[in-house]
Amino acid sequence: MLRDCELSVTAFDWVPGFAQGLVRDLRVRWALEEAGIPYGVDLLNQGTQGGAANLARQPFGQVPSLRMGDGSMFESGAIVWRIAQESDVLLPSDAAGRDAALSWLFAALNTVEPPISMLAQLEIFSTDKEAATRLRPEIVDAIRLRLSALERELSGRDWLTDRFTVGDLMMAAVLRMVDRDMLGNFPAVSAYLDRCIDRPAFRKALADQLRPFAQNEARYASMMQ
Amino acid sequence: MLRDCELSVTAFDWVPGFAQGLVRDLRVRWALEEAGIPYGVDLLNQGTQGGAANLARQPFGQVPSLRMGDGSMFESGAIVWRIAQESDVLLPSDAAGRDAALSWLFAALNTVEPPISMLAQLEIFSTDKEAATRLRPEIVDAIRLRLSALERELSGRDWLTDRFTVGDLMMAAVLRMVDRDMLGNFPAVSAYLDRCIDRPAFRKALADQLRPFAQNEARYASMMQ
Incomplete structure (x- = not known):
């Protein structure tokens, strides 16, 4: 333990x-x-x-x-x-709830985060700023595609499943890396992120x-x- | 079950x-x-x-x-x-061994795979081939940095820990995405990948x-x- x-x-x-x-x-x-x-x-x-x-x-x-x-x-x-x-607090006791939280934890890290990290990588670390700028729109599109899927999932819901889990913790940690202007087009995702990061x-x-x-x-x- | x-x-x-x-x-x-x-x-x-x-x-x-x-x-x-x-076959029964396998599973997906995926993303899907080509060297450097760390870990060892685990499965699945020419500079990693994918x-x-x-x-x- x-x-x-x-x-x-x-x-x-x-x-x-x-x-x-x-x-x-x-x-x-x-x-x-x-x-x-x-x-x-x-x-x-x-x-x-x-x-x-x-x-x-x-x-x-x-x-x-x-x-x-x-x-x-x-x-x-x-x-x-x-x-x-x-x-x-982070996981329910039932097997189905734990499996769902595990799925969402990996979705945060391996489906939602990659294009977000890629954009950050290009914008912050690239030494070829012009090439990075030219690739920005297609990476932003990839981020928006992920956010659209999340918007659909989160509409009318407080959490990714029926309660807060470790899946929400990781998803919120990832979403914090997205520019707030971009997130503004996804109201359910924005409200969800606010709900997560308002936790003590x-x-x-x-x-x-x-x-x-x-x-x-x-x-x-x-x-x- | x-x-x-x-x-x-x-x-x-x-x-x-x-x-x-x-x-x-x-x-x-x-x-x-x-x-x-x-x-x-x-x-x-x-x-x-x-x-x-x-x-x-x-x-x-x-x-x-x-x-x-x-x-x-x-x-x-x-x-x-x-x-x-x-x-x-995928996990040992002792807690320390399971924790190590879990660490390596995530290392494969969240430390080794991101630059590899980024390169594939640019080479296969980018519509701006010239900009993608200009960014290639810095992404290749990021991949080499990860492979160097793995080379150090795998020198003199058959597996990431003292036996095959789910961590090796995932690392090998990720390494299969790397160009064999690039991998050739990392002999311990190459031999490790061969060992993994030779499994029935x-x-x-x-x-x-x-x-x-x-x-x-x-x-x-x-x-x-």
């Missing part, structure tokens, strides 16, 4: 503005808050994530990983699903992720000049 | 050449074959996947979904993980996916002229 272990999540002590509130440890923090499971944080100095210490916990040098007593896990999707096993567990998780960024902002700003 | 249900997976009766052997029902078929769980197939006519019948099973109009007696699931990642719960369960699943494509090739070829 996770609640019998000492838990610690890796997170960054600072990230650039575009990534603040989006680093994947937020998803793990949110799940732990919903489940009411206490945890600690191992803050990594920005720039050290590819070093041997983090690679021993996370083979790709990413954040987050979760230390659980003697054990450990990586990949926020995996960790969030693992946490959900121990929380009746989300607000606490977000504040906890952001706190060290604010504390370390000045130090990193001076290093980057 | 899945093995007490009547199971049927959705699959296409035909897809274009570039997608043959890559449609995601293959991942589900492979898992079912490894687990020794019998299943049927609901073949969809190519072009009908966005219609009401499939949308009732798969909210995004995709393939696959799995009917399990009275219940159903969608998203190949979700279905494969669900199947793994009932197979000691994979070969049976692949043959079963491909069979209707061959049977229906002539009919679709004539429709597309």
Whole structure:
């Protein structure tokens, strides 16, 4: 049982503005808050994530990983699903409800997120801004196609299934990456996202992720000049 | 228990050449074959996947979904993980081993696959071939970064953990999408992929996916002229 272990999540002590509130440890923090499971944080100095210490916990040098007593896990999707096993806030007890939540968790990560990530990748990281701009419309179309399907599913419903589950947590975490102007064309999806991120567990998780960024902002700003 | 249900997976009766052997029902078929769980197939006519019948099973109009007696699931990642719960070929019985397999399953889908899918997306579907070509090198770099991490993990090892698991199944399914020339620079990864796809369960699943494509090739070829 996770609640019998000492838990610690890796997170960054600072990230650039575009990534603040989006680093994947937020998803793990949110799940732990919903489940009411206490945890600690191992803050990594920005720039050290590819070093041997983090690679021993996370083979790709990413954040987050979760230390659980003697054990450990990586990949926020995996960790969030693992946490959900121990929380009746995140998963119902009936098999059909659990299967539906599992389907939606993967739909968030593997159907809805890919075009959203692709757009972010091109807009933020591409070194060929002109080529990236030319490809933008077709990627936006792919995002809209996913949002249209969600709009249909969510019309007249509060959650993806008949109650909040880990599937909603992950879908909301993904939808937060979409530009609010684009989301505005999908009223049921927008209202759903607002409903999800108004949860106290989300607000606490977000504040906890952001706190060290604010504390370390000045130090990193001076290093980057 | 899945093995007490009547199971049927959705699959296409035909897809274009570039997608043959890559449609995601293959991942589900492979898992079912490894687990020794019998299943049927609901073949969809190519072009009908966005219609009401499939949308009732798969909210995004995709393939696959799995009917399990009275219940159903969608998203190949979700279905494969669900199947793994009932197979000691796909998952060990100890908690640490199961947690590791879960981490690797998500690493395959959410860390290794995204740049690979992005490249396929640009090369196959982009309508702006010149812009897509200009962005290719930076996406190839992102793929190589993931493959380098895997090369490090797999050096001197047969599997991602101490035995074959559902994590290897999913990683191999993802690595099959990478160009063999690119993979050739990563000998441990290449040998690992060969080891995975030499499994009888994979070969049976692949043959079963491909069979209707061959049977229906002539009919679709004539429709597309």
